[in-house]
Amino acid sequence: MDSTKKTFIYLNGKVIGFVTEPEKFVNEVRATRRKGQISGEINIAYSDKLNSININTDRGRLRKPYLIVENSKQKLTPELIEKLIKKEINFNYLVRNGVIEYLDAEEEENAMVAIKEDEITEKTTHLEFDMASIFGLSANVAPFAEHNAIARQAMSANYMKQAEGLYVTNFNQRFDSRSFILFYPQAPIVTTVPYETLDLKKHASGQNLVVALSTYYGYNMSDALVLNKAAVDRGVGRSMFYKSYSDEERRYPGGQRDRFKIPSPSSEGYMGEHAYSKLSEDGIIEPEVPVVDGDVLIGKVAPPRFLEENIGAGGLEERTRDDSATLKAGENGVIDSVIFTETPGATRTVKVRVRSIRVPERGDKFASRHGQKGVVALIANPEDMPFTASGIVPDLLLNPHSIPTRLTFGHLLEEIAGKAGAVAGRKVDGTSFTKTGNEKLSNYAEMLKQYGFDKYGDEIMYDGMTGRPFKATIFVGVAYYNRLYHMVSNKIQVRSRGKVQILTHQPTEGKARQGALKFGEMERDALIGYGASLLLKERMLDQSDKTTVLICKQCGAMGYYDYIKKTNICPLCGNTSLMPVEISYAFKVLLDEIKSMHIMPKIKINE
């Protein structure tokens, strides 16, 4: 035996042996798997370049089903299909009986996959179920995906999962921390076979809008959108925003526990009578009460954080701390529902759901199913918008510049197909890879022509402001648009003055803490580059963490004002002539920390 012809076998990456006739061995293993004698989850691949056989049985491999082709014939016979339709057999039966098998990435390297049945040659080992199965589920839900640049299709899949819709039908019973329900969800006019198969129309997440590809006084530059006010009033993109707050009566070691109630004015951190005015007697807010930010939703008192010595002594009232839950800053709405429940640990829990209507406004985000997202820049009055000869005012104006550079021709096809479907009064199919682009286009063009529209969707439009027709025809169609859950009203934040951090005395960071915007290192560099030293000082000191400290003129140590002796004093040398110096609090902290490491920093001052 020639030892150089050994082919090593790796089982999940570990060598378990070798064979001398690798291809024969691999084929035998596969045949055994197809007979169902070994698990269908085993994948085997032979690489002649690496001269190795890899058998993988472990978890985490991405696998995809294919129809098996043997001797240039696929094994899914018409009889089997008939049985499938009669539901005598199912998919798993086909997997077990060697009609369908799953391949992983490595075994795919050994396979010759035909995409269509008439493409099967002698070398073919497998057959795709459908052309469209080269896409995943989410890409297949979008129509005409094969006409889009793949990067856009990937974006489209991302946007579709951010869409507001009817994600569950029992949203009234649920207490999701935040959820959005679209008011008038529609099934798309341009649909796909996977979309219908998944029955996604039961959880529709968008609306069919009349979209004109037109500019509008610069209001839809750079991915901005113009919405028709009448359309918004009719319910385009209108949705409900639910947010849940919850709180529980925690138990503490030592027998103390939280209590739901309206805190008494003696409680630590009492927010004033007004804040609790909307609570009912039990300390919980009632349904259908309108609330604004700062309002207490769940009144709760907790035991004080630090135990004091004479607690409860002398018949004093038990000391409490206010730990109520308030509506977060910048939010408002109506209390939708309140539930009282108990956790397995027998602690009482309250959940409060606040609802508020989100009417589309300037800054809200919309996207079509082709990776074309946009932000509303103007909600135009319908009388000012362009209208067609038949008097149709579009719901949305999309800038035509957003099409050519992004290569999303699927968007245009959807508009034509959607328009054809809308005038014909039925759904249209837009499943990927079913027909060629020209076939589809001529099909829809014929439909449009029948109903008296321009074949390719163009319309003569009139300027709403002057009533004059535009020189050019404008492409108008019907596209399915999703409203995405990024809304300005949930993101807007302003601050002029506000809270500061305890450690550094610098402004807080982040929306939840009413924070300021960071003036970072690069911004600092820019001001240095301008030589704007006073502006830089204002940003870094005056508007940030300015403090005045007393510095000893003699020894340079930090001193303090002695209220009893009514004089400044240096704790190091007892000197009373100190100088007030403006420094940043962060620097003071630095000096303090250096001191804590037994190093004495001293400041020399020139007058």
Add this chain to the structure above:
Amino acid sequence: MDKKDKSDKYIVNYGEPVGMIAAQSLGEPGTQMILRAFHFAGIESTIATSGLPRIVELVDARKKPATPITYVYLTGDAKKNIEKAEVIMKKISEVKMNTVIKRTLENFPKGMIKLISEEQAMSANNLTPSQVAQKISKKLNISAVVDKDKNILVKLKTKNVEEIRTMSVKIMREVVQGIPDAGKAIIQQDAKTGEFYLIAAGSNIKDIIEVDGVDRSRLYTNDVFAMNGLFGIEAARNTLVNELRKTLKEQKIGVDTRHLMVISDAMTYSGTIKGIGRHGLSGQKNSVFAKAAYEETVKHLVNAAAFSEIDNMRGVTENILVGKQIPLGTGSVRLAIKKEDMQKAAVKKKQK
């Protein structure tokens, strides 16, 4: 505005933060640079590192560039005569033993090393096995002879295995032709003047300049340290500017040369080449706080405490840290006369 030169208008103002502007002007386009640039026709661009890695190499002041290149211009007839140019090229172009020798076979009991010749490589460099044998026997003081198969036999006095091995490695590293570290040289023709010149993939300009027929006034290498060693710091500074400018131009990035000059000046003003970074410029700042704010905070603070250092608060970083005006731009000017002095002067004037 009487008889001033027009260029006087473009002199920067007092207190202008030229360093910061230079850093931003180079740093911002740097973010746009692609790691691996497109290559155009010509050998220079295919062998030399370019793009961001090259910029980093220059600014960090690496001792040896990844791809040193020397441009050797010629004098006299060699300019126009390719044969004469070839003679000079042969003198410079470095040929190592490992290019003309396929492999070595050691015979430990006999104390012999057999060097198997690579005949093609030898003839390409106009070398014969006997020439090679002569050279190595002269250089390493060993006896080398050519056998009937045109291979070279080296006879050593020792039979120690270790010594034979080291010698065999040493032989393979030996330069048989040309100048050590000059690299492989090739002849190029200038497209405009038709002049022949050499490009060598090394930077031993110290030895190349000694070769007859080399134009000493135009010898140039992209190795900044080699330029410094031979021509001095001013030449090194100019090389830095040129190399930065060339690299940026390749990527079609327009940075004003004067920014590059500021950077190069900052790197070379001390007389040695310092990189920008912890071990170079930034590490040699005067201020404790500025150093501590940059890198290795604890180390700098501990050192400052141990040697009771004083921070004079003259730089930018330390003044921002404490919250003072920075001594740059509008902050670089101070009131020279006190208010009281002004009043006194006014009183004096009245008295007169």
